[in-house]
Amino acid sequence: MGSSGVEAVDRKQKIRDRYKGVDASELEAIPAKAVEGFGESTSVRRVAAYVRVSTDNDEQTSSYELQKNYYTEYIKAQPGWEFVGIYDDEGISGTSLEHRKGMQQLIEDCKAEKIDLVLTKSIARFARNIVDCLSVIETLKNLDPPVGVKFEADNIYTLDSNGRMILTILASVAEEESHSKSIIMNWSIDRRFSRGLFLTPALLGYDQDEDGNLVVNESEAQTVRVIYYLYLNGFSYTEIAELLTEYGRKTKLGNTEWNPGTIVGVIANERHCGDVLARKTFTPNFLTHKSKINNNDRTQYRQRDHHEAIVSREVYNAANHLRDPATIQKKIGRCRF
DSSP, rough: OOHHHHHHHHHHHHHHHHHTTTOOOOOOOOOOOOOTTOOOSSSSSEEEEEEEOOOOOOOHHHHHHHHHHHHHHHHHTTTEEEEEEEEEEESOOOOOSTTTTHEEEEEEHOOOOOOOEEESSOOHHHSSOHHHHHHHHHHTSSSSSSEEEEEEETOOOOOOOOTTHHHHHHHHHHHHHHHHHHHHHHHHHHHHHTTTOOOOOOTEEEEEOSOEEEEOOOHHHHHHHHHHHHTTTOOOOHHHHHHHHHOOOOOTTOOSSOHHHHHHHHHHHHGGGOOOOOSSSEOOOOOTTEEEEEESOOOOOETOOOOOSSSOOHOOOOOOOOHHHHHHHHTTTTTTO
């Protein structure tokens, strides 16, 4: 054995000898501050609940109201608990925090030390995005004092030692479930479009009959024709909007205040010449829900003469030939017509 080998053996022996000679009889262990479990509390707890439903249909509205009533009564009935309030997001997807004002306010109030404990129905109600879910949990857990979240259906309390591991697994499942739903929904939409079954919401100039078909609303159709006529005769979007406002013409939503973006949307909408173009936008990321203009990124579907036209295809094409595509995309935004 060389000198380096002998030195290695000596080092290991010294380490072993060091552990053999330790006398721990005089060692005092100072325990860490205990974190209260869900059912343990020596002081009054300020408790809030978070409630969310993803759509605003009747069934979801019923669930939403039931959750709010349940948590209000449940929290008030617990000895040692002080009811802070219900934080809610109705008709909002759980895959992103961006538009969830209720969740954002809950986090701010926790940071302001107004809340000690948060109750919620399940991980899926709290967040379907695993990154957002764990981020919020960590934010609340790292506050001083920490704020715990109790997921009732999943029986998880985030301040428990094993809570994070279980939470990570279940949050992953919730996110994958949301992803699967997104895939199924997109498949279903594509199948509908490929068979000529289009989503045709009412727009200016049209109503829907009992079967969902577009039928001309003649009073509104006159406004549509005026818009195309004025635009083809050199009037700007702003000038057309001002004229329609001055004469009290109503938008599809019943307003008498017109803006340039609404005028752009009327001129740009191919449905006024009887055609339908489906899949103009798409959502590339199911977590963010941000739509993107479809520049041949996804298959589009066009059907000519789908319904009765208000203006001829020649008039429609002539008007749109005058428009600047960059200006259209900038102005049109998310206007409803």
